Amino acid sequence: MPESMDNDKLAELFRQLDASLALDLALVVIGAIALIISLQKTLPWLANRLHGKSRHLVLAMVPLLRLIVVIGAFLLAVPVLIEPSLQNMVAILGSLGLALGFALKDYASSLVAGIVAVGEAPYRNGDWVQIGDTYGEVRHIGMRAVNLVTPDDNLVSIPHLKLWSESIANANNGTPQLQCTVTVYLQPCHDGARMRELLFDVALTSPYLALAEPIAVVADEQPWGTRYRVRAYPIDARQQFRFATDLTLRAKAELLRQGFPLAAIEARPAPDAAAG
Incomplete structure (x- = not known):
């Protein structure tokens, strides 16, 4: 009996849908869907025709504007379904939140994390x-x-x-600047200063290099030889793999041409193969 009374009270919160209210609700839903689809197509299209920071700013607007549209559609749809009073709103939203909390715990947690991601921006479109x-x-x-x-x-x-x-x-945090690291391994007996200058020149002459960003050549000794790491920035983050490939191949060609001793570790047979 109490359960039946609770159901009756909950049913009283909702309006009786007639043709006019149904049309209003359909217009809100269709309008929100159309606006979201338009945003998700138009803004990336515009961003791909921009470069640098402008591209990332436009891409970052997509999830924020979509969230605003969803919230706006929800605020417009609720008064259509529920008699707009404070008591009714608190009751229905409390019941809805409790039901979602139990039935869709992980999904609801992902939705909350999605809202946090839009606010804190640990990643954006284009990152x-x-x-x-x-x-x-x-x-x-x-x-x-x-x-x-x-x-x-x-x-x-x-x-x-x-x-x-x-x-x-x-790696780039909403900017076009993304650092690439290329590693070169040499045997220990060589001219380190000359090697550093050579690698710096290889990076400086790359067609993908962002000239306004710094170039660093870092060296450290390992038991088998010397490891050099070239750290530099491509013009656009999307060029990172072409940039790294360009640096690797041209550095290797120059090292071989000038006779630098490249490090190599001999391959050892697997234990099963050796036992056989």
């Missing part, structure tokens, strides 16, 4: 991020998950829920 074992470019930030496109052109969907438990490494 290159590492989440867990996945590295790629952020292409879409949804309400529940973020989509990354990896260097192998795989689309990976990662729930925003990972915000609570995973560290997120952002």
